Every structure is written in C-alpha cells, then in structure tokens.
Amino acid sequence: MRQLGWVLSLLLLPAGLVAQPPVAPPRTVDPPAADQRPANLPEGINRNFVDPDMDIAEWLGRFEIESREVFAARQQVLEACEIRPGDRIADVGAGTGFYSRLFAEHSLPGGWVYAVDISPVFLQHITEQALDDGVTNLTAVLGTSLSVTLPPESVDLVFICDTYHHFEYPPRTLASIRRALKPGGRLVLIDFERIPGVTREFLMNHVRAGKETFRREVLQAGFEFRDEVSIDGFEENYLLRFRKPQAAEASAAQ
Numbered sequence: 327m328r329q330l331g332w333v334l335s336l337l338l339l340p341a342g343l344v345a346q347p348p349v350a351p352p353r354t355v356d357p358p359a360a361d362q363r364p365a366n367l368p369e370g371i372n373r374n375f376v377d378p379d380m381d382i383a384e385w386l387g388r389f390e391i392e393s394r395e396v397f398a399a400r401q402q403v404l405e406a407c408e409i410r411p412g413d414r415i416a417d418v419g420a421g422t423g424f425y426s427r428l429f430a431e432h433s434l435p436g437g438w439v440y441a442v443d444i445s446p447v448f449l450q451h452i453t454e455q456a457l458d459d460g461v462t463n464l465t466a467v468l469g470t471s472l473s474v475t476l477p478p479e480s481v482d483l484v485f486i487c488d489t490y491h492h493f494e495y496p497p498r499t500l501a502s503i504r505r506a507l508k509p510g511g512r513l514v515l516i517d518f519e520r521i522p523g524v525t526r527e528f529l530m531n532h533v534r535a536g537k538e539t540f541r542r543e544v545l546q547a548g549f550e551f552r553d554e555v556s557i558d559g560f561e562e563n564y565l566l567r568f569r570k571p572q573a574a575e576a577s578a579a580q
C-alpha cells in the first residue's frame with residue numbers, strides 16, 4: 327500500500343521535478359508582461375475597480391448619468407456598432423454594464439453578450455441586474471490584466487468604451503482580443519481625446535496617450551483601421567472602428 331502511495335505521488339509530481347533528459351529551455355516569443363506596462367500609465371489606475379468593498383451605487387452615479395458623453399450618446403454609439411441579430415459581442419471593461427444590456431437587447435434573436443471586466447463587484451452587479459430584468463443572453467466574464475479570457479474566434483464584435491486607457495498590458499490584452507474575434511470581426515474603440523492645451527488637466531493626467539498613439543497600437547496588434555465615426559455630443563471622446571483581417575488577407579500581408 328505504501329508502495330502504491332509512492333508511485334501515485336511520483337505520477338502527480340510536476341513534470342519538472344521528475345528526472346528527465348535535458349531539453350532546451352522554451353523559446354519566449356513575447357517579452358515578459360512586465361516589460362509591456364506603459365511607462366506613463368498612472369499608478370493604481372484600476373485600484374478602485376478591483377476593491378471588493380467598492381460601492382456600486384457610487385459608480386452607477388458616475389457612469390450612468392446623462393452628463394457623461396458616452397452614456398448620453400448611447401443610441402448613436404449603438405448604431406455605430408452595427409449590431410446584427412445573432413451577433414456575439416464582448417463588452418470589454420463593461421463597468422456597470424449599461425452597454426452590455428443594450429447589446430443583449432439589440433442582438434436578439436440569437437445574439438449573446440460577454441460582459442468582460444477585471445472587477446468582480448461590477449460583474450456581480452451585471453449578473454444580478456440581468457437576472458432581475460430577465461435578460462438571458464448575457465454572461466459576465468472575469469478577465470485579467472493580461473487577457474479577456476474568451477475562447478478563440480468566439481465573438482463578432484469587441485467593444486471597448488473608456489477602458490483602453492486602463493489596460494495595464496495593452497499588447498497582451500489586444501492579442502487576446504484579436505484571438506477572441508472571428509476573422510473579419512469588428513472592434514469599436516471609444517476613448518478620450520488627449521490634446522495638450524485643449525484637454526482638461528484631469529484627463530491629461532489620467533489618460534496615458536492620445537488617439538493617434540492608441541490607433542497605432544491597435545494597428546500594430548494586427549487590426550485594420552476602418553474609420554472614425556463622428557458622434558453628436560462627443561466633445562471629449564472619439565469613436566474608432568477596426569476590423570480583424572480575414573485569414574487569407576492576413577497571410578497575404580505577411
């Protein structure tokens with residue numbers, strides 16, 4: 327019996343602890359994640375969101391309020407997203423979830439929304455509200471600072487609203503978004519303008535870079551730029567649309 331236990335514990339040992347022939351160390355393709363954290367990202371930019379004692383009422387009051395551009399313009403933003411019945415949509419950085427709920431409604435019949443966030447409190451709120459409202463085509467997904475944690479080629483549209491500037495490892499997160507999109511899938515990015523001398527000081531300090539830098543980063547991650555959509559009432563925000571190339575286009579471009 328003791329011998330059986332010994333054999334079992336040997337089988338359960340991590341592979342690295344069992345004597346093996348020498349092998350070459352694995353080749354790393356990407357630099358370590360820590361090297362990709364933008365130098366000018368404000369320290370602790372997501373601290374409030376991952377706090378388990380976060381006051382959801384406070385954030386509802388900040389995010390779902392008509393004086394906020396992206397909330398007031400939600401119908402026009404929805405049109406720019408060109409939602410079709412049956413679309414599978416990831417709302418990355420869903421926050422309190424008002425866009426996730428709109429997407430869930432407008433992708434029926436047959437559509438599905440993944441509300442992705444790194445904040446367990448936001449995700450709990452989104453789940454509870456969906457249950458209360460009888461929304462049955464929405465799943466809350468706990469992402470990480472490195473990945474949206476969605477399966478490959480699982481969504482038609484990724485929507486990122488006032489969240490890209492919160493990404494701590496943009497190349498990693500963008501790579502996970504590209505993987506999660508189907509070939510030809512759409513990416514809609516809303517973020518803040520950052521124009522020295524024009525943009526108010528809070529945003530100059532809070533948002534690490536402006537539109538052209540973010541556009542370049544998304545292109546470098548293997549997306550194709552479609553256009554910028556002008557939204558009435560957007561004075562501090564902009565909306566850019568991108569596309570993941572079809573497989574054939576991507577290989578032809580290499």
Ligand SMILES: C[S@@+](CC[C@H](N)C(=O)[O-])C[C@H]1O[C@@H](n2cnc3c(N)ncnc32)[C@H](O)[C@@H]1O
Nearest residue numbers: 375389419420421443444445471487488489492
């Ligand atoms: C300013 S809020 C915007 C929320 C929502 N999109 C809106 O416009 O109301 C930023 C959100 O991004 C989330 N977040 C930050 N980094 C993230 C990441 N790497 N992946 C997913 N969500 C992230 C935060 O937890 C927070 O909910």
